[in-house]
Amino acid sequence: MATGKNKDVNYIILDLEWNQCPYGKKREDPKLPFEIIEIGAVKLDASFREIGTFHETIRPVLYRRLHYMTRSVIHMTETDFEGKRTFPYVFADFLLWCGPCPVFCTWGPGDLTELQRNVRWHIDHGNLTGRWPFPFPFFYRDVQKIFSYAHEDGKKRRSLEWAVEYLMMDKTEEFHDAFSDARYTAKILQKLPPEDIRLYSSIDTYHTPEKRSEEILVRYNGYTKYISKAFEQREALMKDRVITSTRCLMCDQKIHRTIRWFSDNGRNYLCIAQCPEHGLFRSKIRVRQNAEGGWYVVKTTRKATLEDVEAVKKKQETLRHRRHVHRNS
């Protein structure tokens, strides 16, 4: 990473609160199930020093009444939104405030997707103009995930409050307020190893690759992540040679699968492949659906031990056995 550019980086720790249709799912706009009603954010410089804050309540235009869940979580009523600005105005100011090189950081993966969905909805309704304001691929930092890598097994996902208690931080502010949650998240980020923050980037998949040349392959420390373009038919995924190909993490050669792709639940696929020079690798495919209903995969590949291979074999045998039992019952 170029150091000159790095100095301009701002970490934008973001938290949103949203409202949903108060009259139930049947009457919601499927293009905007969650309407943002509050943005809270803290800005840190490249050395993780706090250099600014942003906080604004947003008057909803689609769901003007609050859903009872929203009401109970955020402790606001309709009168709190009187005289407040609507999303397009607040978002324009927020973007300016973020600066030219924002690295967005959130607790968990949901907020940036909802932010983009709100931006898309307001563009489609003529309330927002200009070019799409987010990059592609959209890298961000999931502080919940980095916290797990730094303090737990990298897999567990804890609540913000849990992490605050774990790190023995003061609980001076309420949770579930966009600004105080952003503040807590920023304080947690400041306590995480900078190396982990640099290393563990996440990719937002609100926009998935549209064509082969846009497909994403990222090398992390010890594994690779590939995000395919989207297909109209789910069945096309596992017939696609690029999706099912397996490559060595070290030499990038196509390698032979010693345990062929098999599915445990129809959503995930596993395989083991072997490089004659660099040994065994375990690949996993997760099938996902994007905002437009297209099907794509996220494939991760990591080095495998003999125990990993045994575990995969065992899983496959258990599944075979289960299917066999089903056929005979």
Ligand SMILES: [Zn+2]
């Ligand atoms: Zn190799």
